Amino acid sequence: MHPIHMNQLNINDQIEIAYTDTGRGEPLVFIHGLASYGSVWQKNISRLKDSYRCIAIDLPGNGRSSKGDFPFSMFFYAESVVQFIQRLGLNEVNLCGHSMGGQIAQIIALRYPQLVKKLILAAPAGFEFFTAHDKLLFNQMMLLGNFIYADEYHLASTIRDGFSVIPDEAEGMINELNEQLFSGKLSYYRSMVTGSINGMMNEQVYDFLPQIHCPVLVIFGEKDKLIPNKLIHHTTTEKVARQGTAQLKQGTLHLIPNCGHFVQWEKADVFNRLATDFLLK
Numbered sequence: 001m002h003p004i005h006m007n008q009l010n011i012n013d014q015i016e017i018a019y020t021d022t023g024r025g026e027p028l029v030f031i032h033g034l035a036s037y038g039s040v041w042q043k044n045i046s047r048l049k050d051s052y053r054c055i056a057i058d059l060p061g062n063g064r065s066s067k068g069d070f071p072f073s074m075f076f077y078a079e080s081v082v083q084f085i086q087r088l089g090l091n092e093v094n095l096c097g098h099s100m101g102g103q104i105a106q107i108i109a110l111r112y113p114q115l116v117k118k119l120i121l122a123a124p125a126g127f128e129f130f131t132a133h134d135k136l137l138f139n140q141m142m143l144l145g146n147f148i149y150a151d152e153y154h155l156a157s158t159i160r161d162g163f164s165v166i167p168d169e170a171e172g173m174i175n176e177l178n179e180q181l182f183s184g185k186l187s188y189y190r191s192m193v194t195g196s197i198n199g200m201m202n203e204q205v206y207d208f209l210p211q212i213h214c215p216v217l218v219i220f221g222e223k224d225k226l227i228p229n230k231l232i233h234h235t236t237t238e239k240v241a242r243q244g245t246a247q248l249k250q251g252t253l254h255l256i257p258n259c260g261h262f263v264q265w266e267k268a269d270v271f272n273r274l275a276t277d278f279l280l281k
Contacts, residue, residue: 006064011083018064019057019084023049026117027090028279030056031081033099033125034196035189037063040098043268048275052094057084059101061192072195074100074203078107085115094279096120098264099226100196106205109212119216120275122264123224126205127244134232135201209247216251217278218244219271221259252278 010016020038022045030041038056045054058065060080061072070076081104085093094117097105102124109116130138220227224237233240238255245253254274259267 009084009087011080011087014066014068015060015080016066017057017084019055021055023052023054025052027093028052028054029085029093029095031097031101031104032059033101035193040265044264044272047272067188072192073199074103074107077104078111082108082112092117094118097124098122099261100125100200102126103200103205106212109214110208113213116214118279119214120278121216121218123220123227123261125200127240128228128233129206130201130204138201138232206247209244210249213249216248217274218251218253219256219263219274221256221261221263221266223259224261226261
């Protein structure tokens with residue numbers, strides 16, 4: 001599971017970003033989801049690097065990037081990614097985001113439209129709309145319940161829930177994430193996750209999706225157990241996917257059968273074909 005080579009880049013005095021940079025061609029920047037890391041894109045980079053310069057980052061507070069007293073908001077993550085892209089000297093990139101990384105990518109496309117040529121969203125957060133009541137209800141659940149990302153056990157169970165059929169390699173992902181995320185204080189990990197979840201709910205993008213003007217490829221697994229938020233919304237993944245995509249001016253949706261939340265991993269061949277066809281258009 002370990003990447004072949006990890007690079008490090010200081011984007012400011014406080015943050016050093018760990019990333020992989022392989023292949024040649026137009027830059028394609030990958031943004032992982034909640035409590036994850038850049039290695040979740042390995043199955044995609046191994047194919048796409050033949051045609052694109054594939055850059056996969058560990059977001060601040062995640063993976064091998066700096067662990068600091070960060071706000072962990074979606075805007076913070078988005079600005080960090082933009083600073084990273086600019087520090088690499090890139091003027092225009094294709095962005096690919098999974099789950100929370102999808103919401104971050106949407107914010108970048110909204111705030112820096114000149115920077116994003118095309119957008120690929122893998123099971124993205126941001127397509128659900130949360131009312132004030134929804135947010136209050138969820139915050140109460142987080143306080144009262146043993147929250148799903150609270151410790152190593154819940155991280156593992158959530159990753160397994162991300163697959164329709166759990167592949168053998170998922171255990172390697174779980175072990176490596178446990179090693180990276182829990183090598184420090186558990187309190188730091190919890191604050192990062194809680195801040196990220198609050199950011200996803202409080203910095204919503206649904207109403208702004210019509211303002212994204214670049215072409216967007218949206219890919220969901222039909223058996224996604226994490227989107228929609230089952231604790232709050234009694235709807236289906238397909239409805240969320242179709243409603244969100246319909247908001248986009250140039251959105252194309254693909255629903256992959258027998259596939260869960262980690263679409264880029266569980267159905268890597270299908271994902272890579274869809275991404276390649278989309279980027280070539």
